[in-house]
Amino acid sequence: MGRRKPKSLFNNLPRVLQTEIFDKLCVKEQSNVMCVSHSWRNLILTTTLPLMDAHFPPDSYLNLEQLFNWCSLVIGCRVMPKHLIDMCNGLFLFCCKDGRADNIVPGVYHYFVLNPVTKQCVAVLKPVGQKSGGYSYAALAYDHEESWFFKIIRFQGHRHINIFSSKTGIWTTLTICFPEYINESYWVKKCVYLKGSIYRLSYSGHLLRIKVDPQENVSKQAEVIKLHPDCLFDDSQWKISLKDNKILLVLSRESKTISSTIRSKVNIKKDEDI
Numbered sequence: 001m002g003r004r005k006p007k008s009l010f011n012n013l014p015r016v017l018q019t020e021i022f023d024k025l026c027v028k029e030q031s032n033v034m035c036v037s038h039s040w041r042n043l044i045l046t047t048t049l050p051l052m053d054a055h056f057p058p059d060s061y062l063n064l065e066q067l068f069n070w071c072s073l074v075i076g077c078r079v080m081p082k083h084l085i086d087m088c089n090g091l092f093l094f095c096c097k098d099g100r101a102d103n104i105v106p107g108v109y110h111y112f113v114l115n116p117v118t119k120q121c122v123a124v125l126k127p128v129g130q131k132s133g134g135y136s137y138a139a140l141a142y143d144h145e146e147s148w149f150f151k152i153i154r155f156q157g158h159r160h161i162n163i164f165s166s167k168t169g170i171w172t173t174l175t176i177c178f179p180e181y182i183n184e185s186y187w188v189k190k191c192v193y194l195k196g197s198i199y200r201l202s203y204s205g206h207l208l209r210i211k212v213d214p215q216e217n218v219s220k221q222a223e224v225i226k227l228h229p230d231c232l233f234d235d236s237q238w239k240i241s242l243k244d245n246k247i248l249l250v251l252s253r254e255s256k257t258i259s260s261t262i263r264s265k266v267n268i269k270k271d272e273d274i
Helices: 015-023 027-033 038-047 064-075
Strands: 084-088 091-096 110-115 120-125 138-141 151-156 160-165 170-175 187-194 197-202 206-211 222-226 237-243 246-253 256-261
Touching: 015 038, 027 038, 064 091, 064 110, 084 138, 091 138, 138 187, 187 237, 197 237
Parallel strands: none
Antiparallel strands: 084 091, 091 110, 110 120, 138 151, 151 160, 160 170, 187 197, 197 206, 206 222, 237 246, 246 256
16 A cells, blocks of 8 residues: 555546636636646646737637747747746746847847736846846746735845846845855755745755845845755755745655655744745
């Protein structure tokens, strides 16, 4: 019995029933569910997520190809799923240099933040001195329950972050101070945003918490959370996501996948938040 893989009753349901279940979720809940797996993400994008635009019937649901055709139309150049840098609570983040919009510099890389529900798109020029190069990992920080404004968090190595606020329209650069063993380790690229902080995994065996608002004390800008030994396995791939406003760590090794909810004494509101 111990060798049998646990059955997923949901995945055994007909596609029509899965779609009806996802359709009952609000947009925020759908955004969170899309972080669970690629199959759930594609199912929601393909069947559930509504896009209202003059180019499509107002009562239609777009499939994945139509969704990125719409994004390409808004940005002004061809974008595909592999060009999607991050998603956060319904917002999409792309980075490209061939986009066309008002007040952008042709041939220079910009970030594009899209809201497929409200049909809004914001083009953001990369920080001064960082305008070249196609690859630039960044994360979105957005929660409509906190604010209608979003932030783009761009990692400049392991020691600095550039933060763009849609409220002020400017970039700021903050210094993050981690121990040297953290700076020398490999960081998992994917981040998650939760209650004012960006969380990122380090293969040193730690969860890194970085506050997106400037702190008077630089030492409080970043925090190192040691993972429980039960979460650490050799030769495993790590992924991080959110579930029920809790951080979920997924470890993949060979053909086995182990999920673990990270618990810590980080002072957000409750210990149960992580």
